[in-house]
Amino acid sequence: RRNLYELYVADKQTPAEDKKYKIQNIISQANSLGLPVRYLPKSRLDTLCQHSPHQGVILKTEPLSYVRISSPRHLSHERQTGLLWVLADQVTDPQNFGALLRSTFFFGADGFVVEEENRCPLSPAVSKTSAGALELMDVFCSKNLEEILSRSLFL
Numbered sequence: 001r002r003n004l005y006e007l008y009v010a011d012k013q014t015p016a017e018d019k020k021y022k023i024q025n026i027i028s029q030a031n032s033l034g035l036p037v038r039y040l041p042k043s044r045l046d047t048l049c050q051h052s053p054h055q056g057v058i059l060k061t062e063p064l065s066y067v068r069i070s071s072p073r074h075l076s077h078e079r080q081t082g083l084l085w086v087l088a089d090q091v092t093d094p095q096n097f098g099a100l101l102r103s104t105f106f107f108g109a110d111g112f113v114v115e116e117e118n119r120c121p122l123s124p125a126v127s128k129t130s131a132g133a134l135e136l137m138d139v140f141c142s143k144n145l146e147e148i149l150s151r152s153l154f155l
Helices: 017-032 040-050 092-105 124-128 145-154
Strands: 003-012 035-039 059-063 084-089 111-115 141-142
Touching: 003 040, 017 059, 017 141, 035 040, 035 145, 084 092, 084 145, 092 111, 092 124, 111 145, 141 145
Parallel strands: 003 035, 084 111, 111 141
Antiparallel strands: 003 059
């Protein structure tokens, strides 16, 4: 879904055996993708992730962005019945936004749309709270959510 640039791993780390295996697996996957792996002091990792918990591993990627839509035609799908879209208006808290994305993905909704104004940025906090759902689904935005909603009722 997005470009991966580099993997940062805490050096001089002596994790528990199960965590050591998981970190080695992450490093192996990075190597198989041709990603550079850099070992940095834990203090540097703390700075890179703005002192949020990181478990000794950080993946540098390109930022995610919203997919802009201008008409309800973008909401249509090959399936003509049973479409479920979640429209969220003015949800700006990252934890609430991430929880909505997580639920939207879990329940198999066809999409998630927010209004362009007063929306939450697609941040690491949103991704973490969404339990990875943000990485697996597109999040759409529209300049006029009310128009999208009213026009989509007649599709």
